[in-house]
Amino acid sequence: MQLVWFRNDLRIQDHSALYFAQQNGPCMAVVILSPDQWKLHQDATIKIDFYLRQLAELKKSLCGLNIPLHIQTVPLWQDIPAALKQLCQRFQIKTIHCNIENGWNEKQRDLSVATQVSKMDCQFEQYTDRTIFPLHTIRNKSNQPYQVFSAFKKNCIEQLNICVPQALPAIEAQQMVFNNEKIDNLIPSLQQLGFEAIPAEKQQLWPVGEQVALDHLMHFIDSNLVQYDQTRDFPAIEGTSQLSVYLNIGILSIRQCLEALFNAQQGHFYIENSGQQFWLNELLWREFYQHVMADFSHVSKHLPFKRNTENISWLQDDEALNAWKYGQTGIPIVDAGMRQMLATGWMHNRVRMICAMFLAKNLLIDWRKGEAWFMQQLVDGDFAANNGGWQWSASTGTDSVPYFRVFNPTSQSQKFDAQGDYIRRWVPELASCDAKQIHEPYAYITDSNLDYPLPIIDLKMSRQRAIATFKMGNAK
Structure with a gap:
């Protein structure tokens, strides 16, 4: 009997471990729920709810x-x-099949499993499934891992020019393997696992199912891809794919995304418009952070990618941190993003960068506190992408630009939400402001009944403070 261990890959289509297990004989599957571990990893309740709902779909498919x-x-x-x-x-299992997970704790867990089952002559087979390329294979000319995205991307594109990975053939139904054997397959509720229930209206924002994910993918390809490069940075419009939630727990595979992207070219690498190129770049950013986590394990241990940045003197300011968490900073674009995340479990990617940089640079609060808060709220919370994005924003990560990159959130707001539509949606206190006032209301409205906080920080002063602090910290 072959055992397929499903983790963050809750699908039957294009599933490497399932496909190769079936080539070796009759299969059964296992899913192990670890609520205490999820809490240690600060996984969001909405993400766990999404996982359990998809698990019910996987159960039906299997x-x-x-x-x-x-x-x-x-x-x-x-x-x-x-x-x-x-x-x-x-169940007299001969081989356990699973797809590779490359976080530090995940690798230690799998090593322990392999060691344990080998004592009973059971094999442990792992497969590349979450990434486009096998981990530890994208290397520079010195056979070292890349530390900057641009060079990593160039190498990946060279590899894709040679061959675009294709989705695996469909799985066929097998003969019944058990008749009277009792299989434990009840799915516990969130409450039974020790979490609070998610309201139905919030669940409805994130429907589950492989076909739902594939339909979402194809709608994006057909309707949004061509203009993706022109719309992706504007949070008031549906310009991004929002596929991260489906990729994160493996309802959708990265190969399915590539197949959809290059469908017109029948598996050959060919870019015919800038929208395709920009979305491929986003997929490769996701790939990059997965490889960084595998090659530089210290990022999984609450350490900065750039070790010299361990000396930065972060501020301890719980009042400011809480204002940031709950969208009460007095900086409209930041508050809009934080409130969107609290309400939906998701935040637009451009706004994620703005909110992250505001915490790490303007408030000078340790990026790890923000990283943890995002993981506790995001339905698409993925450690590698979240950690990579936060470290990029905090100038402790793989960004090739030095520490003096500090977004001005007001300028970002004026550029990417010019009419203020995104802000009005999530910060209704400012609904009466015009397109000029809404980005910094107290710069124009001095005698007002706005039920909105004053800015908790002066942006110009805090930028200068951040640059001085980072300069000193990097010099130590």
Whole structure:
């Protein structure tokens, strides 16, 4: 019997471990829920709710293939090796198949599982599935990992010119493998796992299902891709793909995205417009941060990518941190983004950068506090992408531009939300402001009944302070 261990890859289409397991004989599947580990990793409740709802869809799909699904709750990963060993003994498993997860804790967990099951002559096979290219294979001329995105992207595009990875063939239904054997496949509720329930209206923002994800992908390709480069930075319009939530827990594969992107070219690499190029760049940013996490394991340990930035003197300001968390900073574009995330579990990517840089640079608060808050709120919270984005914004990461890059949130707002439509949606207190006033209302409205906080920081002063602090910290 072959065992497919599903983790953050809850689909049956183009699933490497499932496909190759089926080539070796009859299969069963397992999903292990680890609520205490999720809390340690600060996964958002809305993300866990999304995962459980998709798990119900996966259960139906596997049932249609006559593949039994065993669902087990093991609170902490450290206890998974023993649990899987027992499962393998119970069902006479010959091989465990799973897709590679490359976080530090994930790798330690899988190493322990491999060691444990090898004692009973059970094989442990892992497959590249979450990334376009196998980890540790994109290297510079000195055979070293890339530390800057532009060079990494160039190498990836050279590889794609040679071959674009294709989705795997469809899985076929197998003969029934169990008749009377009891399989534990009840899906616990959020409350049973120790989390608060998510309101139905919030769940409805993020429908589950492989077909839903594929339809969303094709709608983006057909309707938004051509103008993607012109619309992606404007939060008031639907210019981004919003596919990150489906990629994050593997309802959609990266190969399916590439296949859709290059569909007209039948698997060959060919860019015919700037929209395609810009979306490919975004997919490669995602790829880059996955490879960074694999090649530089210290980023998984609450350490900056640039080790010399450990000396930066961050401020301890709980009042300012809470104002930022709940969208009460008096900086409209920042407050709009933070409130959007609280209300929906998602934030526009341009606004994520603005909010992150405001915390790390203008407020000079440790980026790790912001990184943690985002993970606690985001339905698409992915450690590699979240960590990479925060470190880029805080100038502790892979950004090739030095620390003096400091976004002015007001200028960003004026450029990317010129009419203030995004701000009005999420900061209704400013709905009466015109397109000029709304970006910095108290610069124009002195005698007002606006129920909106004054700015908690002077942007010009805080920029100068950030540059001086980072200069000193980098010099130590």
